[in-house]
Amino acid sequence: MTPHARHGLLTLLMLTTPLAACAQQAEAPAPVAAAAPAVAQSAAPQLVTGLPDFTQLVEQVGPGVVNVEAKIGSRASAQGEEGDIPEIFRRMLPPEFQMPGPGQGPQRRGGTSIGSGFIISADGYVLTNHHVVDGADEVKVTLPDRRELTAKVVGSDQQYDVALLKVEAKGLPTVRIGNSAALKPGQWVVAIGSPLGLDHSVTAGIVSAVGRSASPEQRYVPFIQTDVAINQGNSGGPLLNTRGEVVGINSQIFSVSGGYMGISFAIPIDLAMSAVEQLKSSGKVSRGQLGVQVGAVTADAVKGFGLPDNRGALVNEVLTSSPAAKAGLSPGDVIRSVNGRPVNDSSDLPPLIGAMAPGSKVTLGLLRDGKARDITVTLSELDEGTAARDSLPTAPERDATPAGRNPLGIQTQSLDANSRKQLGVESGGVLISRVEGAAAREAGLAPGMVVLQVGRTKVDSPAALDRELASAKAGDTVMLLVRVRGVTRFFAVTVEKG
Structure with a gap:
């Protein structure tokens, strides 16, 4: 599992102290002459009444829990993408799966993967993790009564990390x-x-x-x-x-x-x-696809786009010929709901869309230019292999606009055909060749990035970029849609004072 941050160490210490119910008889106070009437105070509700006893739960559920043993051959695992998982996030891999040095993810080698599972039907269907049986030549399931059964992998899904197994047996205990x-x-x-x-x-x-x-x-x-x-x-x-x-x-x-x-x-x-x-x-899972790349609605985005709050998913890119493109979505839109279900954060959107079948019609609640509107989209089937990462080209020094032509202090140039192909930019955009403004540098802008839009307005030449930035005043927050290393997202830059 991989959050975007790949450096630093997060330490979380969690202390839980049981709260015991304790009743204590208060002594009656001695009478006091001419005392003011006592103010009645209601007792605070008791929020925790004791710790639970799980013995009956374990007795009932335990028979439906099994051990899963997968013999992994020497062939390469289909889950090679795990090399991108940061070291601090680990699947519960057994010792046969080596943990390399810092900056690398777990690597598979031939051996035995030992995990767990549970029986969901009396005729032998068992659920476990995809990564437990991924690349397995043979899978065995051991029941609580010590019976060992050979299991067939009916189907497996890497995204959900779920695998469905089948053993030949009847009358099995289920969860x-x-x-x-x-x-x-x-x-x-x-x-x-x-x-x-x-x-x-x-x-x-x-x-x-x-x-x-x-x-x-x-x-x-x-x-x-x-x-x-x-x-x-x-x-x-x-x-x-x-x-x-x-x-x-x-x-x-x-x-x-x-x-x-x-x-x-x-x-x-x-x-x-x-x-x-x-x-x-x-044997596989099909998911709905909208065809957008989204990011968080930051405080700067709220200011730059004039949004009421930071709720929703900011559209950074709309994939060509995708359902979103056909429905008219564009970068700068903020998706606030899916079929009436709120989207509070950008991470809320993929599970909502992915859980729907391809061909489903969904209604997206949007904010565009500060106004609410609904758009209906017919989802396509997600293709996991469509995303590609592009390299960052070296920005040539020729034909750059002079520094200081725009209040952000960035020099740009037009894109040639080779640069467009390398960056995956089909049309428009200008290549940053130099960044002189301190605020632009602090925001993360650098040579080699491509500016596609100022706010919601597309730019296709250095002159067009300068025109859009000309009206920006000191203290204004400008939203630039930028493509970098194959990813498109908004950068917020606050215009410097004099």
């Missing part, structure tokens, strides 16, 4: 599926799995947060964050609520050591179960 959408921070949850090969280990904690976006590679998963102790081998095991219902699949941990550090992530069971029928029928 009950719960509702992950109803989870709230602070609720008790329990994990059952095989950490470090210790089968049917039970750990408990609380939900720390819901709807976490922990990795661009899994942007369609609104993870459940917990403080349940999870380690290698817990992958694929159930996360349970206090009614003994499965609400998540334990998948990843935050760690600088490879072991548990108080932050664990689980895949919502609603999401996993939505994929089960597709995995049964086709």
Whole structure:
């Protein structure tokens, strides 16, 4: 799992102190002559009444939890993208999966992957993680009664990190599926799995947060964050609520050591179960695609675009011939809702769209030029292989506009055909060749970047850029749509004073 920040060390210490119910008889005060009437005070409500006992839960659910053992051959894993996952975010890989030095992700090699799973139907369907069985030549499932059964991988999905297995058996004990959408921070949850090969280990904690976006590679998963102790081998095991219902699949941990550090992530069971029928029928999961790249609505974006607040997803790029392009979306739009469901942050959008079937019609609530409007979009099928990263070209020194022609102090030049091809810019835009303004440098602008728009207005020449910037006054925040290393996003630059 990969957040954008790849450097620095985050240390999170979580202390939980049980609050015990304690009643104490107060002594009646001695009478006081001429005392003022006492003001009645209502007692504060007791928020925590004691710690739960999970013994009955484990007795009921335990028979439906299994161990999963996958023999990984020497062939390359289909999940080579894991090399992009920062060191602090780790899937619960067993010792056979090496942890290299800083800056690298886990690398697979031949060996045995040991994880967990749970039975969802009496005729032998088992859910686990994709990364537990990815690249496996052989998969075996061990039941609580010690029976060892060969499992077939019916289907597997890397984005959701879910795999559906099938064993030939009948009358198997099953788990009950719960509702992950109803989870709230602070609720008790329990994990059952095989950490470090210790089968049917039970750990408990609380939900720390819901709807976490922990990795661009899994942007369609609104993870459940917990403080349940999870380690290698817990992958694929159930996360349970206090009614003994499965609400998540334990998948990843935050760690600088490879072991548990108080932050664990689980895949919502609603999401996993939505994929089960597709995995049964086709072996893969199809998702809806809107065709936009979005970013957060920052405080500078609120000022630069004149927005009422920072809620929503700012459209940075609209892919050519995508559903969004056909519906008329454009960079600078702010998506605030999908079919009436609020989009509070940019990370809320991908799970909402990805959970819908290709061909679905959705209504997007937008803010454009400060005005609210609705747009209907027909989703296409997501193609995971369409995104490409471009290299950053060296900006030539010829034909640059003189410094100081615009209040931001940036020199630009027109793009030639080779530069357009290298950058993936189809039309318009100007190449930054030099940055002299301190505010522009502090905002992150640098030579080699391409300015596509000023606000919502496209620019296709240095002169056009200067015209759009000419009216900017000291203290104004200017939003520049910029393409850099294959990614398009808005940069906010505040015009310097004299």
